[in-house]
Amino acid sequence: MTGNQFVVSAFVVTWLSASLRLAGPVLLAALGETFAEQSGVLNVGIEGTILLGGLASFLASYYTGMIWVSLGVAVLAGVVANLFLAWMYITVRASQVVAGLVFNVLALGIASTVYRMALGNSAAPESIPMFQPLHIPFLSTVPGIGPVLFGQTILFYLTLVLALVSHFVLFRTNFGLALRASGENPAAADSAGISVPRMRYAGTLISGATAGMAGGYLVLAQVGLFRETIVSGQGFIALGIVIFGRWNPLKATVAAMVFGACDALQLSLQIFGTRVPPQLLLALPYIVTILAISGLFGGRAVQPAALMTPYIKD
Amino acid sequence: MAKLFERRLTPADSPLAILGRTTAAFLAAMVITAFLFRLYGASPLQTYYALFHEPFATLRGFGYTLLRASPLALIALGTIVSWRSGFAYLGFEGCFVIGASATAWVALLTASGAGIGPIPFFLFLPLAILIGFTAAGAWAGLVGLVRARFDGNEVLISLMSNYVAIFILQYLVSGPLRAPGSLPETRLLPRTTWLPFIIPGTRAHAGILIAIAAAGLVWMLLQTMPLGYELIVTGFNPMASRYAGINVGRRLVLAAFFAGGLGGLAGLVEVLGSQHRLMDGISGGMGFVGIIVALLARLNPLAVIPTAVLYGGMSVGADAMQRRVSIPSSITFILQSLAVLLVLAVDALRYYRINFSALRRRAPPAIVEQVPR
Numbered sequence: 113m114t115g116n117q118f119v120v121s122a123f124v125v126t127w128l129s130a131s132l133r134l135a136g137p138v139l140l141a142a143l144g145e146t147f148a149e150q151s152g153v154l155n156v157g158i159e160g161t162i163l164l165g166g167l168a169s170f171l172a173s174y175y176t177g178m179i180w181v182s183l184g185v186a187v188l189a190g191v192v193a194n195l196f197l198a199w200m201y202i203t204v205r206a207s208q209v210v211a212g213l214v215f216n217v218l219a220l221g222i223a224s225t226v227y228r229m230a231l232g233n234s235a236a237p238e239s240i241p242m243f244q245p246l247h248i249p250f251l252s253t254v255p256g257i258g259p260v261l262f263g264q265t266i267l268f269y270l271t272l273v274l275a276l277v278s279h280f281v282l283f284r285t286n287f288g289l290a291l292r293a294s295g296e297n298p299a300a301a302d303s304a305g306i307s308v309p310r311m312r313y314a315g316t317l318i319s320g321a322t323a324g325m326a327g328g329y330l331v332l333a334q335v336g337l338f339r340e341t342i343v344s345g346q347g348f349i350a351l352g353i354v355i356f357g358r359w360n361p362l363k364a365t366v367a368a369m370v371f372g373a374c375d376a377l378q379l380s381l382q383i384f385g386t387r388v389p390p391q392l393l394l395a396l397p398y399i400v401t402i403l404a405i406s407g408l409f410g411g412r413a414v415q416p417a418a419l420m421t422p423y424i425k426d
Numbered sequence: 427m428a429k430l431f432e433r434r435l436t437p438a439d440s441p442l443a444i445l446g447r448t449t450a451a452f453l454a455a456m457v458i459t460a461f462l463f464r465l466y467g468a469s470p471l472q473t474y475y476a477l478f479h480e481p482f483a484t485l486r487g488f489g490y491t492l493l494r495a496s497p498l499a500l501i502a503l504g505t506i507v508s509w510r511s512g513f514a515y516l517g518f519e520g521c522f523v524i525g526a527s528a529t530a531w532v533a534l535l536t537a538s539g540a541g542i543g544p545i546p547f548f549l550f551l552p553l554a555i556l557i558g559f560t561a562a563g564a565w566a567g568l569v570g571l572v573r574a575r576f577d578g579n580e581v582l583i584s585l586m587s588n589y590v591a592i593f594i595l596q597y598l599v600s601g602p603l604r605a606p607g608s609l610p611e612t613r614l615l616p617r618t619t620w621l622p623f624i625i626p627g628t629r630a631h632a633g634i635l636i637a638i639a640a641a642g643l644v645w646m647l648l649q650t651m652p653l654g655y656e657l658i659v660t661g662f663n664p665m666a667s668r669y670a671g672i673n674v675g676r677r678l679v680l681a682a683f684f685a686g687g688l689g690g691l692a693g694l695v696e697v698l699g700s701q702h703r704l705m706d707g708i709s710g711g712m713g714f715v716g717i718i719v720a721l722l723a724r725l726n727p728l729a730v731i732p733t734a735v736l737y738g739g740m741s742v743g744a745d746a747m748q749r750r751v752s753i754p755s756s757i758t759f760i761l762q763s764l765a766v767l768l769v770l771a772v773d774a775l776r777y778y779r780i781n782f783s784a785l786r787r788r789a790p791p792a793i794v795e796q797v798p799r
Contacts, residue, residue: 154581156581200770200771204770204773205774206770206773207770209514210721210766210770211770213516213717214718214770215763215767216714217711217714217715217718217762218763218767220756221758221759221760221761221763222760224754224756225462225754225760228756229465229466344589345585345586345588345589348582348585348586349586352586355582391593391594391596391597391600392593392597395593398586398587398589398590398593399586399590401586402583402586402587402590405579406572406576407572407573407576407578408576408578
């Protein structure tokens with residue numbers, strides 16, 4: 113292997129490995145959002161939920177030092193926050209975009225206030241316990257794909273398992289059928305004896321749980337600290353991935369990998385020092401998401417028919 | 427049996443009822459936030475005094491209030507134009523940044539020795555407004571085009587476009603427009619391009635006049651002009667307006683263009699009135715607070731100015747509060763967003779009336795039917 117080839121293969125390995133790493137949290141959030149949207153709720157509030165989940169896991173990890181407990185706390189925070197959102201969406205029947213958007217501002221206020229309340233104005237603590245990359249014996253030492261596929265944190269594999277589980281639940285169980293019916297034709301679902309509000313509450317709470325967990329994933333496996341800017345639109349990107357993935361968990365997994373690859377390209381190219389302005393590379397994942405959801409490749413025709421429409425039983 | 431909440435057949439939508447509900451929701455948000463102040467060990471009264479005294483009861487503070495209110499009002503007006511036309515645009519953070527960048531670029535060109543050279547203010551301002559409005563309008567109009575042509579989801583596309591615009595700004599201030607020095611910012615704009623200060627001894631500038639004029643124009647557009655009527659009809663029922671011969675797609679793009687342009691004017695006002703230079707992070711979430719202002723103003727252009735003054739004042743007071751009672755200014759985000767969420771929640775009450783007689787007497791005894799044996 114010549115020196116040049118070595119550089120290229122090293123580039124590809126770090127790039128792909130970072131792609132999978134960065135795809136994890138957005139995929140997790142997108143999986144839950146798929147449930148919410150299949151039930152007829154566009155939950156824009158996941159951006160703020162991820163932030164709250166991140167804060168909850170950071171504080172839990174800081175005070176207890178137990179990472180799995182911290183992840184659980186993040187999930188719990190997500191569910192509680194989305195109980196409020198579900199009430200706004202389903203019981204109050206407020207506009208889903210408005211309620212979700214304003215909730216994101218509320219979550220930003222809560223997160224930065226609580227963070228300062230808990231830690232004062234002192235500098236952020238040096239480190240919290242974090243999930244470390246697994247090194248699966250033999251597999252992770254396979255040249256090339258080894259470190260890419262088998263050197264991720266356990267949360268990544270958990271997310272992949274959850275993608276399979278989500279697909280099964282949505283398309284192979286009665287619960288999934290009832291959920292999708294509520295998003296496709298709530299009146300028909302209602303006359304078939306399905307409680308549409310209950311299904312939509314379930315969908316919203318599931319999206320809250322995974323968004324909270326995505327926040328925990330960000331903090332406990334990637335960043336290791338809390339800032340108000342750690343989410344920076346990843347919740348919105350998850351919303352884009354749901355559309356790109358056609359409301360299907362397995363396709364969403366592929367979409368998340370594409371997004372991760374764009375995001376990681378920026379990191380890898382910066383290491384190599386290119387002449388491309390860094391901002392163009394930073395904007396790449398957002399531009400790709402915009403193109404993916406622009407409708408150029410088919411759009412609203414395939415979305416759940418009753419998405420964003422509150423259901424009023426006559 | 428008399429219930430305390432009786433269902434009404436029509437929602438209570440008189441202006442007084444709306445004002446009453448909005449005020450009640452805002453007060454409720456203040457009560458909830460007061461509990462947060464207690465958690466910090468601060469007296470709620472003192473804290474609210476610190477929050478509201480400086481921006482509304484001192485001349486200097488009120489100048490800052492107007493300074494912060496003008497961009498918020500312009501963004502809120504943009505929100506009204508787009509949302510009432512059925513275009514759920516959320517990209518005002520991006521429009522603000524694009525408008526600010528375009529304005530700063532023109533202003534820098536009028537520096538002595540630069541491309542255009544010095545021109546008098548009365549010529550510069552229309553030029554800057556034209557360019558700032560058009561640039562941001564085109565930015566938003568593109569999203570409108572995607573929606574009209576390909577039926578793309580404008581909610582998400584506009585959210586994403588915010589980030590792209592912010593990266594464009596970062597590129598400009600760290601590359602082509604960067605001033606020598608360590609900070610990513612342009613040099614100070616020539617003094618001839620600054621908006622005039624309108625209240626002596628304060629920083630209040632003519633931006634608020636631009637906002638008031640824009641509010642009047644938006645009101646006229648939506649209330650008195652055929653085009654505005656068509657926009658609103660498009661928003662209510664695109665199908666019906668298509669049958670009525672309205673070119674829905676074209677109206678949508680036009681609404682997006684106007685909305686984005688108003689967002690761009692917000693950036694213009696901020697650059698020419700308060701910052702006097704372009705820098706990274708100039709928007710600071712204003713695009714979203716502006717949307718919140720529009721919501722609290724119930725998408726009514728005339729209610730936008732007072733609401734924007736209230737919210738602008740709160741952001742001024744937040745800094746005072748942090749200084750005086752050392753409560754983090756981020757708590758005002760909670761107050762500001764909670765108020766709107768409660769307004770939305772309270773809207774469910776439109777369909778009820780309170781029956782006070784139910785409070786006064788006990789429920790009458792149930793009538794037992796006499797069944798003959």
